Amino acid sequence: MSEQITIGIDVSKDRLDVHVRPTSQACTVARDGAGLAGLCDRLTVLAPALVALEATGGYETVVAAALAGAGLPVVVVDPGQVRSFARALGKRARTDPIDAAVIAHFAEATAPEVRPLPDEATRLLADLVARRRRIIEMATAERQRLKRMTITRVRRSIERLIRALEKELADLDHDIDDAVRGSPARREAEDLLSSVPGVGPVVSRSLLAELPELGHLDRKKIAALAGVAPFTRQSGTWKGRSFIGGGRSAVPTVLFMAAMVASRHNPLLKAFYQRLLQAGKPKMLALLAVARRLLVILNAILRDKRPWQTT
Numbered sequence: 001m002s003e004q005i006t007i008g009i010d011v012s013k014d015r016l017d018v019h020v021r022p023t024s025q026a027c028t029v030a031r032d033g034a035g036l037a038g039l040c041d042r043l044t045v046l047a048p049a050l051v052a053l054e055a056t057g058g059y060e061t062v063v064a065a066a067l068a069g070a071g072l073p074v075v076v077v078d079p080g081q082v083r084s085f086a087r088a089l090g091k092r093a094r095t096d097p098i099d100a101a102v103i104a105h106f107a108e109a110t111a112p113e114v115r116p117l118p119d120e121a122t123r124l125l126a127d128l129v130a131r132r133r134r135i136i137e138m139a140t141a142e143r144q145r146l147k148r149m150t151i152t153r154v155r156r157s158i159e160r161l162i163r164a165l166e167k168e169l170a171d172l173d174h175d176i177d178d179a180v181r182g183s184p185a186r187r188e189a190e191d192l193l194s195s196v197p198g199v200g201p202v203v204s205r206s207l208l209a210e211l212p213e214l215g216h217l218d219r220k221k222i223a224a225l226a227g228v229a230p231f232t233r234q235s236g237t238w239k240g241r242s243f244i245g246g247g248r249s250a251v252p253t254v255l256f257m258a259a260m261v262a263s264r265h266n267p268l269l270k271a272f273y274q275r276l277l278q279a280g281k282p283k284m285l286a287l288l289a290v291a292r293r294l295l296v297i298l299n300a301i302l303r304d305k306r307p308w309q310t311t
Contacts, residue, residue: 004049008104011053011060019100020046021108026100036063040070048072050114052107054079064117073114075107082106115213121186122212125179129209132172133250139165180205193298195307198262198269206254207298215302222299227252228292252291259291269294
């Protein structure tokens with residue numbers, strides 16, 4: 001029985017470094033139309049079980065779409081997890097060919113699940129939501145500078161920049177509204193999510209953008225993907241505290257924000273939160289539990305296409 005082929009691809013601005021396991025074949029191709037077409041042909045002949053590439057600030061999007069369009073089993077992996085895997089292997093040197101080999105090894109060892117890639121409209125929404133998050137971060141930083149600044153000319157400069165950022169934020173909100181409400185399916189999904197007390201437009205649209213698998217996975221898988229699944233540290237007879245980790249970096253923040261609102265205004269989750277506090281749980285852990293419960297509820301609502309019901 002032949003061994004399964006696993007391929008790792010390191011994506012950079014102008015080129016793709018490719019590594020094949022277990023044969024250790026390697027090649028480099030240009031990250032352009034001709035390079036991608038040739039790579040798809042070569043990889044199709046190999047019939048790999050998995051083709052893995054890192055998320056690299058958007059450079060991977062076209063590559064993943066081209067490979068998936070050729071019928072190859074593509075998965076985009078978390079760079080942080082790959083770096084941790086490399087450290088565990090003792091690989092400290094970093095070059096593009098080495099990175100491709102590590103990605104292939106990581107994919108072979110962890111066998112991440114292949115899921116359909118987001119469509120173009122979902123990617124656009126994700127980019128808009130991510131940009132909105134960056135604008136808010138910049139505006140917050142400028143407001144903090146304004147509080148500390150005493151020089152009049154500099155204060156005026158900061159105030160002008162804040163006004164410009166606020167205008168850009170308003171324009172982005174309009175674009176996000178068009179992206180969501182312009183699609184019947186996405187509009188229905190937003191209405192379903194927003195039917196839950198504690199879930200407003202920012203939360204619902206962020207989840208639609210950052211977690212398009214919502215409603216399509218079971219509760220354990222969606223919690224792990226969202227980064228709110230608890231993991232327990234244990235060695236021998238010693239058992240440590242549970243913690244959360246992994247997942248998509250923006251999603252836990254969005255869920256935590258929604259959990260804070262839901263713990264005050266959602267009757268079901270408010271009662272759940274109070275029970276946890278009365279049982280002696282710290283507030284932060286109780287809120288994380290609320291976030292997980294909320295995610296399970298939202299997942300079921302989209303799965304069943306039934307809005308929130310109070311009874």
